[in-house]
Amino acid sequence: MLKHFIDGQFNPSSSEETFPNVDPATGKQISKVAEGTPEDIDRAVQAARRAFDGEWSAMTQGRRLDLLQRVAHGIRARFDEFLEAEMRDTGKPRAFASRIDIPRGAANFEFFATIARALEESAYQTETRDGLGAVNYVTRQPLGVVGVISPWNLPLLLLTWKVAPALAAGNCVVVKPSEETPTTATLLAEVFKDAGVPDGVYNVVHGHGPDAAGEALTRHPDVSAITFTGETRTGTAIMEACAPHIKNVSFELGGKNPAIIFADADLEKAVAGTARSTFSNTGQVCLCSERVYVQRPIFDEFVEALAERAEALTVGDPFDDATEMGPLISREHQQKVLAAFESARDDGATFVTGGGVPELKGSFAEGCFVEPTILTGLDEDASAVKDEIFGPVCHIRPFDSEEEVVELANDTRYGLCAAVWTENLSRAHRVAHQMEAGLVWINSWFLRDLRTPFGGVKLSGIGREGGRYSLDFYSETKTICVKL
Ligand code: NAD
Secondary structure, three states: OEOEEEOOEEEOOOOOOEEEEEEOOOOEEEEEEEOOOHHHHHHHHHHHHHHHHHHHHHOOHHHHHHHHHHHHHHHHHOHHHHHHHHHHHHOOOHHHHHHHHHHHHHHHHHHHHHHHHOOOOOEEEEOOOOOOOEEEEEEEEEOOEEEEEOOOOOHHHHHHHHHHHHHHOOOEEEEEOOOOOOHHHHHHHHHHHHHOOOOOOEEEOOOOOOOOHHHHHHHOOOOOEEEEEOOHHHHHHHHHHHHHHOOEEEEEOOOOEEEEEOOOOOHHHHHHHHHHHHHHHHHOOOOOEEEEEEEHHHHHHHHHHHHHHHHHOOEOOOOOOOOOEOOOOOHHHHHHHHHHHHHHHHOOOEEEEOOOOOOOOHHHHHOOOOOOEEEEOOOOOOHHHHOOOOOOEEEEEEEOOHHHHHHHHHOOOOOOEEEEEOOOHHHHHHHHHHOOOOEEEEOOOOOOOOOOOEOOOHHHEEOOEOHHHHHHHOEEEEEEEEEO
16 A cells, blocks of 8 residues: 655555555556545644754755755666556556656756755845945745645656755655655655655655645645646635635646647658657647647648658557557546547547547556547637647647737637747747747757746746746745845
């Protein structure tokens, strides 16, 4: 059974309730997981507060950051265990998880330990009437206990993306991983213990969100901030729960991201890039392109080439090295994606390819798979074009002019990212500046420099994380004014 990790110890739930953890590739149960209660959250928050008031804050920053480097080494030393756990929990193909999820999980600790050492502080000289002046200097202080609530699509990567900077800034954390993917957060607890990180600095409480452990964490009065990645409507609920205590929040939420392909694009690269941005991780990346706009002269050629790539994808056993696309995360999510296909069908979509469940043999016949799917012919107000599906699917629509496509791309409640494919440099910059999004890729997708700010506009989130932007969120600044 996967237990909570509170104050350096693995604990069952105070209620003794459990829930099943299921492998989405086979539909079989992998493990039982402790269902956290508000009492468990309270114990974890108190442990984190004690560690914060005690050993963690008393330690020099250098020692704290050395410990985070050891956590990075600890993940790398157990790479295969982390990899297998992540693949079982999510159904991700080995090629993806071994190249992205686990390396980034380790790199996040290394990166934030390095960035925190190099952080500059600022000072300002102020003129005064007596001519002697004053000096203001700005210090940073940790917030205290930070609540981390993470999703299932990139479990270790997105959890460590928040835990690493929170700890590097001197906070302690209580983590509530997604109920769909509890294993790597638990393995990480073992790594923390082996690295010698003091008890109470990293705590994990498993369980569900509403009326359960997740909500209890957001409502706890001793939690200073909540950092959350997940669905937009969950963000709304968390914001309401945080309001009474005016908690700081950082939200990385949903998207309905456009990819824009101009007729002067390098077609081969644009097709390959859009195939990646639509089908990677079975379309379960917040940055995936679900709306593709292609300039009319190359529309037919582009659609045909993308469909060819979709049909060539090897779908099935995540542990087979040849597999390029695994299942969706759960039966429930599979039903949701299939319902979105039905709604597109009702709205008159043309299914260029896909739209159903692939026929897989043996144990994978019970997996939560769907086919890579390409739609055309829908109006912009169809649900499949407006609402996030979070599956391996995009809708492709032709456009004529730059002005028209900018308007179409921005006509959404979301604003996480956009991809623009063109060989015209001026146009690339011009369009990028007009995109209502936190991140715009030109002739690429998913290329990330961890020093840059990451986050969305509109319903895609609040705040920015990445590099010093993360450390800004996980610290409070204080100005000290010294009259000379
Ligand atoms: P989700 O919102 O359903 O769940 C995320 C986490 O929130 C889980 O741990 C869940 O238990 C918890 N939760 C749910 N309700 C809660 C509540 N009322 N109070 C406290 N906690 C609660 O999201 P998901 O289905 O796990 O993830 C998919 C979504 O995440 C998609 O919308 C995707 O776009 C988004 N996402 C965004 C980013 C980004 O960086 N913007 C990255 C990855 C995923």
